[in-house]
Amino acid sequence: MAKRKTDDRETRRGLKAASRRQAKSQYVLRLCVAGATPRSAAAIQNVTALCEKHLKGRYTLDIVDVYQKPILAVDEGVIAAPTLVKKLPLPLRRLIGDMSDEERVLVGLDLKKRGRGDTGTRGRGE
Numbered sequence: 001m002a003k004r005k006t007d008d009r010e011t012r013r014g015l016k017a018a019s020r021r022q023a024k025s026q027y028v029l030r031l032c033v034a035g036a037t038p039r040s041a042a043a044i045q046n047v048t049a050l051c052e053k054h055l056k057g058r059y060t061l062d063i064v065d066v067y068q069k070p071i072l073a074v075d076e077g078v079i080a081a082p083t084l085v086k087k088l089p090l091p092l093r094r095l096i097g098d099m100s101d102e103e104r105v106l107v108g109l110d111l112k113k114r115g116r117g118d119t120g121t122r123g124r125g126e
Contacts, residue, residue, distance in 0.1 A: 027051075027059040027109070028088040034081035035067050039098050043082035046099040054111055084108075 031047050033040035044063060051059045066073040066081055076085050077094065086093040086109055095108040106112035 025058070025089040027055050027086065029059060029109075030062045030064060030072075030076060030085045030087060032064050032066050032073050032076060032078045032081055032083045032085065035065060040065075040082055042098040042100065043084070046102075047084055047105075050099065050102060050105055054106065086110075 029047070029051070031043060033043055047061065051061055064072050066078065073081075076083070078085070080096045082096070082098060084095040084099060084105070086095075089110070093108050093110070095105060099105050103112065107114050
């Protein structure tokens with residue numbers, strides 16, 4: 001029984017350390033949009049505001065118009081636009097939509113844990 005308590009404490013310490021590292025991580029994001037549409041503009045505004053609010057000073061956001069650079073969209077595996085790709089920190093995630101649901105985006109970026117009642121993959125990205 002004592003061995004199990006020690007293992008549990010070590011696991012909790014490891015999780016706390018990983019959480020602290022995640023909180024200080026530099027985020028590398030790419031937002032793929034399709035032209036100058038209202039949906040693209042909304043996605044750009046929503047992602048920029050979210051990054052400034054939750055990642056200020058520790059993110060890089062690259063905005064790519066898939067009509068101007070279709071090869072980048074193919075390289076990123078983008079099948080719909082707008083798509084936000086979280087390249088770093090790992091794991092890689094892809095979120096599709098105008099990013100207006102802040103909680104969903106935060107979960108997808110691993111900045112917030114999924115709610116206990118949410119058992120689906122909504123908001124988890126890829």
